[in-house]
Amino acid sequence: MSALPEEILHLICPLHLLLDPTGHIRQAGPTLHKISRERMEGARFLEIFEVFRPRAVTSMEQLLQTEGRKIRLRLRSGVRTPLYGVLVSDGQGGAVINLSFGIHVLSAVRDYALTSSDFAPTDLAIEMLYLVEAKSAAMDASRSLNTRLQGAMVEAEERAFTDTLTGLSNRRALDTVLERFKRSGNPFSLMHIDLDHFKQVNDTLGHAAGDQVLRHVARVMTDVVRQDDIAVRVGGDEFMIVFGKLVLPDRLSEIAERLIRRIEEPVIYDGQTCEVSASIGIAVTAGPVDDPAELVEQADMALYASKRAGRAQYRFFAGPPEGDIPAQLASK
Amino acid sequence: MHGLILRTFQVFIEDTYGPKTWGDIAVGADLDLPAFEPMLNYPPETYSALIGAAEQVLGKPAEAIWEDVGTYLVSHPNSEGLRRLLRFGGVDFIEFLHSLDDLPDRTRLAVADLVLPELELTDSGNLQFGLRVGDGLPGFGYVMIGVLRAMADDYGALALLDTEGGHRGEQILMITVIETAYAEGREFELAANTGGSEG
Numbered sequence: 001m002s003a004l005p006e007e008i009l010h011l012i013c014p015l016h017l018l019l020d021p022t023g024h025i026r027q028a029g030p031t032l033h034k035i036s037r038e039r040m041e042g043a044r045f046l047e048i049f050e051v052f053r054p055r056a057v058t059s060m061e062q063l064l065q066t067e068g069r070k071i072r073l074r075l076r077s078g079v080r081t082p083l084y085g086v087l088v089s090d091g092q093g094g095a096v097i098n099l100s101f102g103i104h105v106l107s108a109v110r111d112y113a114l115t116s117s118d119f120a121p122t123d124l125a126i127e128m129l130y131l132v133e134a135k136s137a138a139m140d141a142s143r144s145l146n147t148r149l150q151g152a153m154v155e156a157e158e159r160a161f162t163d164t165l166t167g168l169s170n171r172r173a174l175d176t177v178l179e180r181f182k183r184s185g186n187p188f189s190l191m192h193i194d195l196d197h198f199k200q201v202n203d204t205l206g207h208a209a210g211d212q213v214l215r216h217v218a219r220v221m222t223d224v225v226r227q228d229d230i231a232v233r234v235g236g237d238e239f240m241i242v243f244g245k246l247v248l249p250d251r252l253s254e255i256a257e258r259l260i261r262r263i264e265e266p267v268i269y270d271g272q273t274c275e276v277s278a279s280i281g282i283a284v285t286a287g288p289v290d291d292p293a294e295l296v297e298q299a300d301m302a303l304y305a306s307k308r309a310g311r312a313q314y315r316f317f318a319g320p321p322e323g324d325i326p327a328q329l330a331s332k
Numbered sequence: 333m334h335g336l337i338l339r340t341f342q343v344f345i346e347d348t349y350g351p352k353t354w355g356d357i358a359v360g361a362d363l364d365l366p367a368f369e370p371m372l373n374y375p376p377e378t379y380s381a382l383i384g385a386a387e388q389v390l391g392k393p394a395e396a397i398w399e400d401v402g403t404y405l406v407s408h409p410n411s412e413g414l415r416r417l418l419r420f421g422g423v424d425f426i427e428f429l430h431s432l433d434d435l436p437d438r439t440r441l442a443v444a445d446l447v448l449p450e451l452e453l454t455d456s457g458n459l460q461f462g463l464r465v466g467d468g469l470p471g472f473g474y475v476m477i478g479v480l481r482a483m484a485d486d487y488g489a490l491a492l493l494d495t496e497g498g499h500r501g502e503q504i505l506m507i508t509v510i511e512t513a514y515a516e517g518r519e520f521e522l523a524a525n526t527g528g529s530e531g
Contacts, residue, residue, distance in 0.1 A: 106523070109522045109523045110523035113521065113523070114522060114523075115423075115521075115522060116422075116423045116522065117423060126420055126522070127420075129420065129522055129523075130417060130420040130438065130441075131441060131442070133413070133416060133417060133420075133524055134417055134438075134441065134442030134443075135442060137413045137417075137442070138371075138442050138443050141336075141370045141371050142371050145369050145370070145371045145372070148369075
């Protein structure tokens with residue numbers, strides 16, 4: 001070491017220590033004075049620092065054996081910031097140790113109020129602090145964008161007219177369509193469809209199987225109806241189809257029969273066969289409609305009649321219920 | 333055009349002139365949405381439309397507006413995060429000037445797709461400096477005048493700034509540092525005092 005004046009170390013290694021052969025500190029870098037309340041010069045190194053990796057060190061002899069390897073240590077008093085270090089023997093029984101805060105530089109800067117001049121000009125500590133602040137600012141901006149986008153997505157879903165599972169229209173779309181028919185005064189008919197045995201599929205084979213069945217039913221409906229008709233999933237396993245300008249009972253019967261037959265085709269899910277059927281109630285406008293909800297109610301009543309009559313069939317609504325007598329229903 | 337640049341312009345207008353003025357400029361620039369997202373990209377023509385509308389609404393030439401943006405970035409409380417990032421460049425104003433060459437790279441470290449014009453500092457001695465500002469972002473030279481003036485204040489230095497046009501959209505800034513410790517300057521601690529988010 002005699003080739004270099006020891007003061008040089010103060011500038012290029014502000015976290016260095018020079019040790020005597022006895023293990024006492026002869027010189028400590030300026031930044032070390034900021035992190036220790038005790039005077040370092042003259043004190044025994046191992047009384048001020050605890051070396052705990054690669055293994056606990058208790059004597060100068062053991063300390064010298066770590067030469068060239070990364071050691072981990074911390075101050076025995078105060079904040080006890082963890083430090084990294086490397087020791088090089090000075091060839092005369094003593095040693096030079098250089099320390100670094102490593103990944104703990106953020107907390108060290110805060111705990112000891114360090115400034116740029118406490119680090120060597122070549123040290124990347126300042127760049128690291130810069131990067132941490134810059135990245136957390138960028139991350140905050142990204143996070144707030146994500147939050148806003150999520151809010152926008154929820155809002156868009158609320159305004160959507162499509163049922164995300166089946167791709168059919170949803171209840172909101174149905175309301176809009178019915179409102180349009182009310183305004184135009186055009187004749188139309190409504191089919192209210194409720195799946196039979198769907199609950200069993202869900203309960204025994206799980207929701208994924210149930211979802212597959214719902215998608216199958218949606219495909220059947222899209223196939224069977226005309227392009228301008230509107231098939232709606234109104235919820236759970238309930239569907240509604242609006243047929244514009246179609247009020248002929250024969251034609252509607254034909255469609256209902258075909259729907260039931262096609263819905264009854266088994267669906268294979270994960271090697272298991274899922275079988276459902278459908279009950280259908282049909283209501284037809286007799287003239288301009290004041291309240292579309294009335295027609296929905298009629299289709300609903302016809303649907304219940306189908307259910308009561310043993311499921312897997314369709315019924316037309318044929319008039320309001322009278323007293324205790326069940327709704328008068330035209331059978332198929 | 334990077335959303336961060338447009339967003340900066342937006343918050344500058346909002347913080348300096350109020351949301352109503354920003355609304356007028358957004359209408360003047362024919363924006364679809366009157367707010368920019370800092371982490372999204374926008375069509376390049378948005379920038380020129382925005383500057384044109386701001387000139388109209390504020391009744392000021394673009395150069396003066398850009399300079400005000402630069403000053404705002406360093407001195408407004410809402411922009412404290414950026415001022416801190418700039419202060420990491422050096423312990424005094426001279427060292428800060430010498431760190432300017434690295435500014436576009438430092439920016440890219442933080443936001444990978446934000447490309448700023450090249451900066452090159454020449455030290456002519458006697459505390460006279462020249463800063464060549466590359467092309468690619470119209471007005472960036474004027475923004476830098478505002479930034480440098482405010483950073484000189486921040487460090488407590490006294491500096492004179494002037495500009496001349498260079499070749500093909502380049503700009504040369506001339507910086508004369510009269511005194512490095514003219515005033516107290518603003519405090520800067522390495523550790524962010526909140527320990528949490530900054531920005």
